[in-house]
Amino acid sequence: MTSPVNKLVQKIIKVNRDEQGVPAIAFLLKDEHIIFTSHDGCLQIIETKTGKLVGGPWQDKERSHICAVDVSPDRREVVTGSKNGKTQVWKWNASGKTLKMIAESKHVAAANCVCWSRHDGGAHVASGFDDGSVAVWLVESGLKNPMRIDDTRLRYIHAIQYSHDGTQLIVSGYDREIARLTIDEKAQEVQVDEVIITCNNPDDVSSATWASTTFGHAIVAGSSDGKIRKIELPEGRVSELEGPGHSDLVCAVVLSPAYRYVIATASRDSTLRFWNLNTKRTIGQPLPHSADLTCAAFAANGTLVATGTCDGEIYIWDIADSLSKAMSTEDVNVGSRRRRKC
Template identity: 30%
Template sequence: MVTGYEREILKKICSTRADVIRRSSMSKMACARTYHSSPRPISDLSASDSNKVYCIALSPDGKKVVSGSKDGIVKLWDIDTCKIITRWMGHKETVVSVCWSRDGQRVLSGSGDGIARQWGVESRETTLESIETGHVFLWAVVYSPNMIATGGHDGPWTGQPIEGSIKIWDTKTGELVATLKGHTWTVGCLAYTKDGKTLISGSDDHSIRTWNTKTWKQTALLQAHTNQIWAIVTSPNDHILASASYDNTALLWNLDIGQPIGPPLWHVNFVDSVSFSGDGKLLATACCDTNTYTWDVAGIVKEAGLDDLLLNSKVS
């Protein structure tokens, strides 16, 4: 358990056994740190920027970090120097979601202004006209090899359930490819499996849904959480899904059959982020009690008699 911060920290990057684990929680200050397995901070990016950070993503090569902040600016950081490489401006509202393309050449950002933007890491310029998604509030953006998926809130803020959609866009043209419907409230998080064959969504309607990326049809409905789902992530081999919820739990799921693995991982407050280690044997969860917890995924899976889920990646 990582403790010792007097203020809530919005986003961190943690390293355990040289495998990257991300930590995120709502905060009152901007801070990004990297950790050895001790854990102890080995770099602190907070000195370069004081604006409140809402999202963060590590580059595929582990050398850069991209962050989105309240001022609507997307920032690219160098981990070794702890300096900002560039600032991308264009969003008019808080940037709440960022991600990297798999080749590390592009960054995708989503904002409360309902717009998704794509940025070139080398050119430092936009590589695609802004996508006006139609979401009243855009909560999630994610890349597949050739598609962009967005999810958000699609109606007025009444406090009542309203249909949340997922929209699929072409990465080269920015044209709408498909609209996926099924969730009955805001879609707050998205993830692709590594093979690109399945898109996974989590929602305020307490459900997780999986979608076939060839037909764009729903393939499974995963239900066990009792409150909104804040984050989802797939294991390196695509067999296991981890989810974080405001019901104070994280769950591990067998993606092959859409069922939970073992009991809920209980916390004392909301869980707002989850991430696997590089070998998939550990899970980090970020709780709104300002602590980060690590869990023995391998032990949980073996105890459930599902050792096969720990086999090497099925991506060819």
């Protein structure tokens, strides 16, 4: 259960030549391409195997500064958030290697984070804004007439994630608190269900995601002090994952699509770490980088992890063998088992 993670780097790709950071990253259809935002706010795409840039860079006519990215469940479409308040949906054409913007909406404050629903096949997207508000759109509406909440009890929002069943969202925004929101599609409303205080010190929640344990659902949060905390639901009990952990701000907490109890965390201490949520301990050794991390994403099959750094590099890690040795077969996600049988 403690086999070290194989420090095999498939590729290290310098994508920003002037050593500017990579704010957001995700894998596209069949994991053959990776989409990311560059320091100048453009969308760019590279081939996973070669690291070669594909087309682009892509940007709308207003040259919106894109700072957030998420992909649809089938990984054919992309939702982005921009500093000028725009939420946009883009269509990826893998054969033509083109990216086309197909819908957009604009808010008065920056759209710092975006997420795509999974429970309904990707029918909805949500955005969190710099004024503490949240909007949820039906994608086929062209991002019109959103369900919106203006007061989430947070001053600003920098992370947003759907729950497993799509009825709730969690939002955090560089504060000690996480707000849990309930989505009522019949009433077309988003309401605050609960505000969870993650710790008793002033350290901020810098990233968060929903997760599962043997005891049920949980929220996993990374903070500015490098701590990883698990909030058990529905009782809200908070506990720290045991180290050795990070020594600086955790910029990303990402749930594995292959192992239901595994998360990856990326930090400004220049490392990527893996955790078993049941044992609340790290898996293997941290994966080192040349500079502070800014983002991380799993491939759809869970065998690759891509990370972006503040000096403009993208790392692609092959973790298939190491995680399979470290985790039991009972920890494998049902969806992952179905993919392997196919």
